[in-house]
Amino acid sequence: MYYNRANSLLSKVICMLLFILFISNSMIGRPYVKGMEPTDQSTADTNSFRLIVKSSASAAYQTEVMFTDKKLKKELDDRRLGAAFSDSLLLDTTLTYADKGLSQSFGVTLNGEVVDLTARSMMELSAHVQEVLRAQVQDLRAKHYGELLPWEEASLILPKYSKFTIVDVESGLSFEGQRRAGSHHADVQPLTKEDSATLKSIYGGAWSWDRRAVLVKLNGRTLAGSMHGMPHGGDGIPGNDFNGHFCIHFLGSVTHGSRSVDPAHQVMVHRAAGLLIPYVSKLSPWALIDVWISAANQGDLQLLQVTTGQEQAVHVRSMRRLSKFPELDVNQLLQLETAVSVTATPERASAVVNRRVLFRLERASLDARWYIRSAVMQ
The missing domain is CATH 3.10.450 (Nuclear Transport Factor 2; Chain: A,)
Known part of the structure; x- marks a missing residue:
């Protein structure tokens, strides 16, 4: 009799431990922001939101977070429209959730203001909900975009012969590169022929002088940059199928020939930093x-x-x-x-x-x- 009770007690303890382990594992990797509850399966259909940041409507590269917020859900369900949203420019952040089986989508400003894109009106939110959403937006944008650093500082973070990852902000394609030279901007080469193939595919399969916004990742830092995709000049990495180097510009960097700032590169640097509209607005x-x-x-x-x-x-x-x-x-x-x-x-x-x-x-x-x-x- 004692043996059976011990077995029964042991079984209950094991079941309890397995239940705790299951609950713990279900929370791993889910983002948490103060004031917002991590997504739980039981509330996912009613209070779950997805916040997405991407540089343009057509961009494949995006960063997103899932969260639940009962107060935000209630206030959006109330559909209280406020002032008209007069800005004709597109927002880079969207908020989506399911409402009675239908997907609802809103734009979100840097200040956490929610915009009904169909009615072109701001949604009326309480100060607390808007502040919590503002913090969430700023945190997500910081993860998606790169640091806007002057060339002098970027050059120190990316010293000559350093290797780093380059991410195209529009397509999301990435490849490895190495800074080989360049005193006024970075002269870079793809490391391998596979990296060269990726760079070429970013430009639709043909080398191009077109400027593209990129993120340069090295040692835990992500810098906002602008590259073109045309091999030119000297070649230093044999066997990488890239006859020459391409250039990556940063804030305030200049061309080696004219020693002047390239306006197109500077626009793309600011796009990579998530500051395209503020930058253009001051021109x-x-x-x-x-x-x-x-x-x-x-x-x-x-x-x-x-x-x-x-x-x-x-x-x-x-x-x-x-x-x-x-x-x-x-x-x-x-x-x-x-x-x-x-x-x-x-x-x-x-x-x-x-x-x-x-x-x-x-x-x-x-x-x-x-x-x-x-x-x-x-």
């Missing part, structure tokens, strides 16, 4: 036109939208600026018209032609940012 009309030309040249629809404030099609295959910008004082202007000489390849042509593009820019006030309202090729 002068002339710098904004340069961004528009770079966007048209690369067929970058998001960049076109950032410069114009609206969706815009691309009707050229390539475009480069020829003329220098005039030195005009625009501090007291709300509108500006200027013509810029460019070389361009029309959409259905192969020959490069010289054209003039007439730009019309405006801003709402002297403190507001500039927008390109029209660009007509003559």
